[in-house]
Amino acid sequence: MKKTLAIIILILTPILVCSAYNNLGTSAYTFLNIDASVKAGGMGGAYVAIPGLEGLAYNIAAVGGLENSSLSFSYMNWALEGSSLNNLIFAIPLTDNYVLGIQWKALNFPSIKKYDEDGFFLRQEFVPNDNMATISLTTGFGENIDFGIGIGAVKEKIDSYAATAYFANFGLIYELDALCAGISANYIPIVEKELIEDEMPLPTTIRLGVSYAVSEELLVAMDIEKPNHNTVMFHAGVQYTWAEMVDFRIGYKTGSLEGFTLGLGAHKELLENFVMGIDYAFGTSGDDFELLHRFGVSMDF
Numbered sequence: 001m002k003k004t005l006a007i008i009i010l011i012l013t014p015i016l017v018c019s020a021y022n023n024l025g026t027s028a029y030t031f032l033n034i035d036a037s038v039k040a041g042g043m044g045g046a047y048v049a050i051p052g053l054e055g056l057a058y059n060i061a062a063v064g065g066l067e068n069s070s071l072s073f074s075y076m077n078w079a080l081e082g083s084s085l086n087n088l089i090f091a092i093p094l095t096d097n098y099v100l101g102i103q104w105k106a107l108n109f110p111s112i113k114k115y116d117e118d119g120f121f122l123r124q125e126f127v128p129n130d131n132m133a134t135i136s137l138t139t140g141f142g143e144n145i146d147f148g149i150g151i152g153a154v155k156e157k158i159d160s161y162a163a164t165a166y167f168a169n170f171g172l173i174y175e176l177d178a179l180c181a182g183i184s185a186n187y188i189p190i191v192e193k194e195l196i197e198d199e200m201p202l203p204t205t206i207r208l209g210v211s212y213a214v215s216e217e218l219l220v221a222m223d224i225e226k227p228n229h230n231t232v233m234f235h236a237g238v239q240y241t242w243a244e245m246v247d248f249r250i251g252y253k254t255g256s257l258e259g260f261t262l263g264l265g266a267h268k269e270l271l272e273n274f275v276m277g278i279d280y281a282f283g284t285s286g287d288d289f290e291l292l293h294r295f296g297v298s299m300d301f
Helices: 002-020 038-042 053-057
Strands: 070-077 084-093 098-108 112-115 121-126 129-141 145-158 161-176 179-192 205-213 218-227 233-242 246-253 260-271 274-285 290-300
Touching: 038 053, 038 070, 038 233, 038 246, 038 260, 038 274, 038 290, 053 070, 053 084, 053 098, 053 290, 098 145, 129 161, 145 179
Parallel strands: none
Antiparallel strands: 070 084, 070 290, 084 098, 098 129, 112 121, 129 145, 145 161, 161 179, 179 205, 205 218, 218 233, 233 246, 246 260, 260 274, 274 290
16 A cells, blocks of 8 residues: 555656646757657657656666676667767666766767858858766665666857756656656756856756566567656657567657657577667657667676
8 A cells, every 4th residue: 555655756746846847948969858768759758657768868767787798789760861860878876786887979960061140151161969977876765666767968059159058867666566666856956157148958857657567578669758848748668578588669749749659579598697679769750750870788797
């Protein structure tokens, strides 16, 4: 009964917070909210309550149960032609009860020609780019709860102008048999700096969700997300594992350029205590249905 009550409280609290925090505004660094994880991308971004390495991008407490070091890298083409999103996640257990997590995320753009105020080409080009890095520490409380706290920095550069912000992340996961509930608060501002004379607010995001292992093969998940620059967003996803090696994923999300998503992955133990995985996710962007492709590789060792 106490465990059930704890899950109910965990789920209801952020819903109340989201309801109270419903003023829309503008935000910078919006690339932080793009689903860079390939596995999550195939499940519509419903990943805040799924333990494991790639969950760290949504809930830093997700890596709390890791027993081995894990590394993943992903590449994604983005909506603007020639742009791409790269994501690197690494986690290593420090002790039996503490796991260190690191994430790096970068949005790269094609070169842009420079013009003066009168519209004349200056025969110069510049390449804008966005970069983010975080470090976190996750620990367990009892057998069911993992809690993580982290800090990070993000930089946005446009020609000779740049803005940097520093933020904090918090996350919690509660596991009860086949059911997991998770809540996270990401990009909580510590220091924000202006770009030229424009404010650069962080896309502070509250997220909660549940996942349920229907069987050893079937996993379902659902998230509710409330960023400060958008309305409440919903994410839902399903993963089916065939032959303990191949994963099929499908998902849907609202309030985003993407809608339906599909994913496929495979993982296999190549050597003792060394597991290699490859993943792919597919989605569309906006009304023109531009194709979005995510590719990723992962290792557990």
